[in-house]
Amino acid sequence: MTGGLSLNPSQVLLVSASLNKVKTSGGSYNNNGMMIPSWVSLKTNSNMSKKGGDLENMHLVSLSKQGKLSEAHLFLDQMDQAALIVTYRSYLSLFQSCAVSKSSQYAKLFHHHLTAHINNTSSNANIPAFLFDYILKVFCDCGSLSYAHNVFDRMPDKTFTSWDIIISAFAKQGDFRNALLLFSNMQFSGLHLHPQIFFWLFKSISNPSCLQLAKQLHSYVIRVGYVDNDSMATAIANMYAKCRFFEGAELLIDRMYEKNVVAMTGLMVAYVQAGNNYDAFRLFSTMVLAGVQLDEFVFSITLKLCTQLEDMEMGQQIHAYIAKLGLEPRVTVGTPLVDFYAKCASMESARIAFSRIIEPNDVSWHALISGYCQNGEVGECIRTFTSLRRSNAVLLNSFMYTSILQCCSAVADFSLGTQAHGDAIKRGLVSYLHGDSAMVTMYAKCGRLDYAYQVFESIGEPDVVAWTSIIAGCAYHGHASEALRFFRRMQACGVGPNAVTFIAVLTACSHSGLVREAEQYLKAMSSTYGVEPTIDHYDCMIDVYARAGLLDKAYELIKSMPFQPDAMSWKSLLGGCSVHRNFELGKIAAEELLRLDPKDIGAYVLMFNLYISYGKWNEAADVRRRMAERDLRKEVGCSWITIKGQVHRFIVGDRYHPQTEAIYSKLNELKFPRTKNEHVILSEDDVGNNLSERKEQLLDHSETLAIAYGLISVPTDTAIVIFKNLRACKDCHDFAKHVSGITGREIVIRDSNRFHHFKSGECSCGDYW
Numbered sequence: 037m038t039g040g041l042s043l044n045p046s047q048v049l050l051v052s053a054s055l056n057k058v059k060t061s062g063g064s065y066n067n068n069g070m071m072i073p074s075w076v077s078l079k080t081n082s083n084m085s086k087k088g089g090d091l092e093n094m095h096l097v098s099l100s101k102q103g104k105l106s107e108a109h110l111f112l113d114q115m116d117q118a119a120l121i122v123t124y125r126s127y128l129s130l131f132q133s134c135a136v137s138k139s140s141q142y143a144k145l146f147h148h149h150l151t152a153h154i155n156n157t158s159s160n161a162n163i164p165a166f167l168f169d170y171i172l173k174v175f176c177d178c179g180s181l182s183y184a185h186n187v188f189d190r191m192p193d194k195t196f197t198s199w200d201i202i203i204s205a206f207a208k209q210g211d212f213r214n215a216l217l218l219f220s221n222m223q224f225s226g227l228h229l230h231p232q233i234f235f236w237l238f239k240s241i242s243n244p245s246c247l248q249l250a251k252q253l254h255s256y257v258i259r260v261g262y263v264d265n266d267s268m269a270t271a272i273a274n275m276y277a278k279c280r281f282f283e284g285a286e287l288l289i290d291r292m293y294e295k296n297v298v299a300m301t302g303l304m305v306a307y308v309q310a311g312n313n314y315d316a317f318r319l320f321s322t323m324v325l326a327g328v329q330l331d332e333f334v335f336s337i338t339l340k341l342c343t344q345l346e347d348m349e350m351g352q353q354i355h356a357y358i359a360k361l362g363l364e365p366r367v368t369v370g371t372p373l374v375d376f377y378a379k380c381a382s383m384e385s386a387r388i389a390f391s392r393i394i395e396p397n398d399v400s401w402h403a404l405i406s407g408y409c410q411n412g413e414v415g416e417c418i419r420t421f422t423s424l425r426r427s428n429a430v431l432l433n434s435f436m437y438t439s440i441l442q443c444c445s446a447v448a449d450f451s452l453g454t455q456a457h458g459d460a461i462k463r464g465l466v467s468y469l470h471g472d473s474a475m476v477t478m479y480a481k482c483g484r485l486d487y488a489y490q491v492f493e494s495i496g497e498p499d500v501v502a503w504t505s506i507i508a509g510c511a512y513h514g515h516a517s518e519a520l521r522f523f524r525r526m527q528a529c530g531v532g533p534n535a536v537t538f539i540a541v542l543t544a545c546s547h548s549g550l551v552r553e554a555e556q557y558l559k560a561m562s563s564t565y566g567v568e569p570t571i572d573h574y575d576c577m578i579d580v581y582a583r584a585g586l587l588d589k590a591y592e593l594i595k596s597m598p599f600q601p602d603a604m605s606w607k608s609l610l611g612g613c614s615v616h617r618n619f620e621l622g623k624i625a626a627e628e629l630l631r632l633d634p635k636d637i638g639a640y641v642l643m644f645n646l647y648i649s650y651g652k653w654n655e656a657a658d659v660r661r662r663m664a665e666r667d668l669r670k671e672v673g674c675s676w677i678t679i680k681g682q683v684h685r686f687i688v689g690d691r692y693h694p695q696t697e698a699i700y701s702k703l704n705e706l707k708f709p710r711t712k713n714e715h716v717i718l719s720e721d722d723v724g725n726n727l728s729e730r731k732e733q734l735l736d737h738s739e740t741l742a743i744a745y746g747l748i749s750v751p752t753d754t755a756i757v758i759f760k761n762l763r764a765c766k767d768c769h770d771f772a773k774h775v776s777g778i779t780g781r782e783i784v785i786r787d788s789n790r791f792h793h794f795k796s797g798e799c800s801c802g803d804y805w
C-alpha cells in the first residue's frame with residue numbers, strides 16, 4: 037500500500053495505543069488540533085473569563101463530544117464558582133452526549149443545573165424552546181418516563197413537538213393509559229388540533245404492542261373528519277403496517293382514490309421485516325400492474341428482498357425493469373444492484389452494474405469492494421481499494437477498511453494489514469472503525485497473536501464480535517486455556533455470547549482435547565446462555581470426540597442429535613477414523629460423506645489413507661479411479677513466506693525459485709527419514725500425482741520447501757512463519773517437528789485449519805490437527 041505511510045507494525049500499534057490514551061485522558065482538541073487540558077485555569081482574573089467564558093464553554097462542548105460526562109459535570113461546578121455563564125449550546129451538547137450514552141443519571145444532573153440557572157436568573161428568555169423539547173426526548177429515549185413526565189409538566193411552553201414526544205414515548209412503552217390521557221389533555225390545552233399532530237403521532241407508533249392505541253387514534257381521526265384524504269390514509273396505513281396489522285393497511289390502500297407508492301412501499305417494508313416475502317413480491321407486482329410510479333426506494337427494497345432469498349432470476353427481472361425505466365445510472369438504484377449481484381456471487385454482473393452508475397458514492401464503492409472480499413477475489417479487492425485511495429475521488433469509510441482487513445486475514449498479508457491499520461489512524465477513522473474486530477482477527481490470522489492482544493485490549497468497550505474475535509484467535513493458535521479465559525472475562529464484563537462465540541469456544545476445546553469442557557459448554561448454551569445450538573455446534577462436538585479418539589461417542593451423537601447430519605458431521609468422523617484407524621466406522625462415514633458431497637477431495641484423501649493403513653490396496657486404487665473419473669481438481673497446494681517485505685511462494689516440486697539449489701541442498705542436510713513404501717500416505721498436495729512419484733516427492737511439498745528457504749534466509753533468533761492454503765499433511769507436520777528439534781529453530785505454520793507452533797521437536801497442537 038502506498039501513499040506516504042512509513043509506519044511499521046510496532047509503530048502502528050504504538051500510535052493506536054497513544055490515541056486511545058488521549059481518548060481517556062483529561063485533554064481535548066480545538067478546531068486547530070491544539071490540545072486544551074482539562075485543568076485549564078478558571079480563575080476570574082483570566083482574560084478569557086472576563087470575555088464571557090468562551091474558552092470554557094468551548095472546552096465544555098469538547099468534553100461532552102468525547103463522552104466525558106463526569107469531567108464535564110465537575111467542570112460545570114468550576115464554571116459556577118468562577119461565575120461563568122453556560123451557554124444553551126453547551127447544554128445542548130451535554131444532553132446530546134447523554135443521548136448517545138443513554139445516561140439518564142448525568143442528564144438529570146445537567147437538567148438540575150439548567151433549572152437552577154433559570155431560577156437564579158428568573159428568566160428563560162435566552163433558552164430556546166427546542167432545547168426543552170430535546171431534554172424531554174433524552175429522558176424518554178433513556179427510558180426515564182416518570183422523570184420525563186415531570187419535566188413535561190414543568191415546561192414553560194409546550195409545543196406540538198413536546199406533546200408528540202411525551203405521548204409517543206408512552207405509546208412505545210405500551211403505556212396506553214398515560215398516552216391516551218395525555219392526548220386527551222392536549223385537546224384541552226388550547227392548542228388547535230392541526231392534522232399535523234396526527235401525522236406525528238401515527239409516525240411514532242411503530243410496534244405491534246401499540247395496535248390498540250393506533251386503532252383508537254384512527255377512530256378519533258374519522259370522528260373529527262381528517263381521514264378523507266390520501267395523505268392521512270397513507271400515514272394510517274404505514275402505522276398499521278409497522279404494527280403488523282396488515283389487513284387494515286391493505287384495506288386502507290385499496291380504498292385510496294389513487295394507488296400511493298409511499299403507502300405501498302411502507303407495507304412492503306413491513307412484509308419483508310415480518311418475513312412475509314411472498315406478500316412483499318405480490319404487492320410489488322400489484323404496484324407494477326397498477327401503473328404506480330415507482331421510486332428508487334421501492335427498487336432498493338425489492339433488490340434487498342431478492343438478495344435475502346438469493347433469487348437471481350427475480351433480481352435479473354427487476355434489473356431489466358430498472359433498465360427499461362432508465363434508472364440504472366442513479367446511485368440510489370445502481371448501488372443496490374451491485375450489492376445484489378455481489379451477494380449472489382455474480383461479480384461480473386456487479387462490475388457491469390457498478391460501471392453504469394454515473395456518480396458512485398462511498399456506499400457504491402464499498403458494495404463493490406466488499407463483494408470482491410466476500411467472493412474470494414482478494415486481489416481485485418485490494419487493487420480497487422488501493423486505486424480508490426490514491427485517487428482521493430471518494431471519501432473512504434470505515435466499512436471499506438473492514439473489508440480490506442478481512443482480505444488481509446484471508447491471505448495472511450501482515451504487511452498490507454498493518455499498513456491499512458496505520459492508514460485508518462492517519463485518516464482519523466480508528467475511533468469510528470467498525471473493523472476493530474477485523475483488526476484483531478487479521479493480526480491473529482497473520483500469526484501475530486501478540487498484536488491481536490494489544491489491539492483487543494485497546495478497545496474501550498469490546499462488543500460480542502470483538503470478544504469472539506480474540507477467542508477465535510486463541511483457538512486458531514491452539515491456546516485453549518487463553519480462549520476460555522477470555523470467555524470468562526467476557527461474561528464478567530456483562531457481554532452475552534452468541535452462536536459464533538460458542539463455535540470459537542468449542543473449536544478451542546477441539547484442538548486441545550478438552551472433551552469434558554466442550555460437553556459442558558454445549559449443554560449450557562441453551563439453559564444458561566439462551567443460545568440455541570445449531571448443526572454447526574453439534575459438528576464441533578463431533579469433531580471434539582473424533583479428534584480425541586472417542587469415535588463411538590461421535591457416531592452416537594450423529595445419530596441422536598436433533599438435526600440431520602451434514603457433510604461436515606461425517607467428515608469430522610471420517611477424519612477421526614483415519615487418524616485413530618477405525619476401518620468400519622470410517623467406511624460408513626466415507627459413504628455418507630460422498631453421498632452428500634461427491635466432489636469433496638478431502639473425503640477421497642481420507643478414504644484412501646484409511647484403506648492404505650489397512651493394506652486394502654484394491655479399494656485404495658478404486659478411490660483413485662473414482663477421483664480420476666470425476667476429474668476432481670483442487671487449487672494447487674501453495675505455501676508462502678515473507679522475507680524483508682517480499683513474499684516467496686512455493687508449490688509441490690517447485691524448482692523456479694532463484695535459490696533453488698540452496699533450498700534443496702538444505703533439505704538434503706536435514707536427513708529426514710522418508711515414508712516407507714507400505715504406508716504411502718496421500719495428501720491433498722498429491723492429488724493428480726502417480727503413487728510411484730509420491731515417495732520421491734515427499735520432501736518436495738510446498739511447506740517443506742518454504743521451511744528450507746526460511747532456514748537459509750531468516751535470522752536464527754527469529755521464528756520462521758509460513759502460511760499454506762491447504763491442510764498440512766502428516767509427513768510435513770512430522771518434518772516440521774524434526775527440523776525444529778535438530779536445528780533448535782521455532783517454526784510457525786498456518787494451514788487451512790489452524791496454527792502450528794513447532795519448538796524442540798514438538799507441536800503446539802499436540803497432534804490434534
